[in-house]
Amino acid sequence: MLDKTGIAKRIAKEIKDGYYVNLGIGIPTLVANYIPADMDVVLQSENGLLGMGPFPFEGEEDADLINAGKQTITMLPGSAIFDSAMSFGMIRARKVNLTILGAMEVSENGDIANWKIPGKMVKGMGGAMDLVASAENIIVAMQHVNKAGESKLLPQCTLPLTGVNCVKKIVTELAVLDVLPGGGFKLLERAPGISVEEIKNATVGKLIIEGEIPEMEI
């Protein structure tokens, strides 16, 4: 079973040289730490920055330089700053190659719910609805089951949706799965030490298993 770092490491393998990538808050943020050093990858922060660098050293924080999670950050050489309209303009125009974000639920046709739980205080969707509605390549990083032990990979989402038919791939502590265009979670890889049976038990949505499922390499 993977920990959060493991999930981040596995997702980092999906990133290709030359990609522009938008990382959501939580596990996706950790992915930045595992991008191979010899790869040119540019991180987009939707508050208006391309070329996001690591966190600043103590004493070097700049209140004018934050990421979409409101964290103090730095800029790498070749960065560009722009306003929020252009930021979401480039997202809508599909110039960002890969979007990685968390989710509360994903349905077998790629719907995602990650912004609202009825009865709880709603903080808002931020940029998530724009990202999932526009991105061509969306990977969800999440736990396979919620705290109550219920599967988050469902036939249909039960929570209010963030977007429809958009998730392409899911990486959890148990598995890597593709969301097929026709519907269904296709099991690609097992986490180290996890059996296909365990993944079956944790998946309520339609799970497609074909042939031998390899253990993932991280």
Added chain:
Amino acid sequence: MLDKTGIAKRIAKEIKDGYYVNLGIGIPTLVANYIPADMDVVLQSENGLLGMGPFPFEGEEDADLINAGKQTITMLPGSAIFDSAMSFGMIRARKVNLTILGAMEVSENGDIANWKIPGKMVKGMGGAMDLVASAENIIVAMQHVNKAGESKLLPQCTLPLTGVNCVKKIVTELAVLDVLPGGGFKLLERAPGISVEEIKNATVGKLIIEGEIPEMEI
């Protein structure tokens, strides 16, 4: 009767302190020469400049700095450069206070034709259609009659339209006229030495004459 300079001088009196003004090609361009020096007026050039200054001195021309008429120009202190989308954005959003342009015909309901003569090579509308469709305050600078001696102030335009219900005021070599919201050319001022009768004879569209018509002061 006014010459072109006279028309430009009379139109300059319509400009108020603090105005942002777009000047078309021809007589409108001359208006810039008669804006009182103590007035803060900013000229917009729709190819992407606010703060257009006079023509450069010989030897100081910059190929990267032209106006919408493709003429070499200069920038005044406080200028701003922007792209064509923002330029027409500010025009559409009615941030430009006054637009002055030439015309082939104006109708009594404020329609304007100034871009196309059937049977002749058509060069294009450039930014004219955007300007007349968006500007709140449009003054036309033109000759009262065409070269064939026919009135250019008509009940309806005969040439293909550039825009509808948009012209607010007309200054010709003979007169200053308002285009009334309900239709009709309301005679406001006569050019020096020009009689109301002469203006009547040169105007085919509905001319509204109320009370004494003063001679214009330039």
Added chain:
Amino acid sequence: MNKVFKNADDAIHDVTDRMTLLLGGFGLCGLPENCITAIVKKGVSELTCISNNAGVDDFGIGLMLKQRQVKKMIASYVGENAEFERQLLSGELEVELIPQGTLATRCMAAGYGMPAIFTPAGIGTEVAIGKEVRSFNGKDYLMEMAFDADFAIVKAWKGDTMGNLIYRATARNFNPVMAMAGKITIAEVEELVEPGELDPDQIHTPGIYVHRIFEGVDYEKRIEQRTVAPPKLSPEARS
């Protein structure tokens, strides 16, 4: 053309009850701090505020919320604010949550004289309820309307007396798009200079969009999530 005001109190003197305000900033970054303080001091109420966030309890729009000056908040994310949550749950405060890109683009639409724009954000979600859906090239889009606000209140780094603005780093965020979108736009700047001191090629917001400008004071520039890297090992520590 005098756009220069003495201070925030003067610049916001005619902001009155029940008006709609666009307020620049993202989180606590790039906030028009001086104007917010002046609005709190003036005590106007029943405002509709459009801003990406609602500040925290004791900074940003949170200060206006604390004084019960806000009737309705239009934002994309409103976490990290206990008073906000209390007013919302008690029904004192009305909230409209909209996608961040939709928020930005509805501002741009106003500034570019476009009455409406199309975006796929929110298709198939509750955001789409009651809105026109339109398909282009097989993809569905929502039609979203340009904002119509009485005032836009923004913060820039530098500005000149003609209203030209330059922002710094990610404090740019929503400020340029909101600056274009107000019937009246008020800009507060860290440094106000004379015309000619800013490079025309580097202006982010041309002065035509800005009606009032003043040099602000005492910027606090609070950081919401101070996050730092592990300390650099000094050469001595390493050896």
Added chain:
Amino acid sequence: MNKVFKNADDAIHDVTDRMTLLLGGFGLCGLPENCITAIVKKGVSELTCISNNAGVDDFGIGLMLKQRQVKKMIASYVGENAEFERQLLSGELEVELIPQGTLATRCMAAGYGMPAIFTPAGIGTEVAIGKEVRSFNGKDYLMEMAFDADFAIVKAWKGDTMGNLIYRATARNFNPVMAMAGKITIAEVEELVEPGELDPDQIHTPGIYVHRIFEGVDYEKRIEQRTVAPPKLSPEARS
């Protein structure tokens, strides 16, 4: 991520017959001179060119027209070009004239992922024929579609190897909006620098929009309407 090409010939190597090109510039100002020369040399034909103007007989797109490489021209103003006129009148060339602001905004729409925009330009004129008219707040607007072009070819002043671009003065014009709008965007620059040499706050076109970049040579920068002021009186002449 290698976006740097050796020269224009390499950068446009896969521009082929019948493609649609967006070409930056206004008049002869800010033209991608190197790429135009390379396209003329390559001899591709039946192109659809979208550009504000069509150049003059011996410069700009006029050079492509002379070689009969252009099947259709989409522009706002096409004067000052005798060969253009000849081809148009003889039916060899198809021309679509559209308002300048519509041209710019249809580029921006493509770059911002908006399938269509609304503009009042052309309402009540022949430009409106066959287009959807829609009323917002009592005013009519045309719905105009985002451009869909194979290549956008632009000229900037400076650029870095990551594709970030900075334009100079009014040579900016259509270049930034077209740079956003191509499936593949090629930028030629007067000076190509390393990442970090350009100030992130001053980038006009972020590199994410630019796929190929090269440093151009031998810029002619022709002036279409050289207009000068009366000579300054020297102090001696005055006295």
